[in-house]
Amino acid sequence: MRNLKRALLVLFMLLLAALVVFFVLENQQSVALVLFGWSAPAMPVAVLVLAALVVGLAVGPLLGAYGLMRGKRKIRASVRKELLSDS
Template identity: 80%
Template sequence: MRNFKRALGALFVLLLAAVVLFFVLENQQAVALVLFGWSAPAVPVAVPVIAALVLGLAVGPLLGAYGVQRSKRKIRASARQATMSVN
């Protein structure tokens, strides 16, 4: 069963790599981005799209973890407050 999961994982990674490679090869048109007056050099369309994807994949879990920690703190604070009001 472990070998099957490993093979399935490897197949998924290879399929994902093939899709990314296909995307990059199909989007070779040059584009220059301008943000607040700053102009980036012309790069293929795939570069900013994949950069945005990677940035989102990095920032999303960090924001989720921050939300969980914040919720835990609120629960602890309300539990402490409830025990103080009982005493």
């Protein structure tokens, strides 16, 4: 069973890598992005899309962790307030 899970994981990773390679090979057109007057150098569409994916994968968990910490802080503050109002 353990070997089957490993084999399926390896197969999934190989399929994912093949899809990424296929995507990169199919999207070689160069584009230049302009944002607020700043112009990025021309590069393939695939590079920009994959860079946006990586940035999103990094920022998403950071925002989630921030929200979790903020929620815990609010809970602690409300518990502290309740304890002070009871005494």
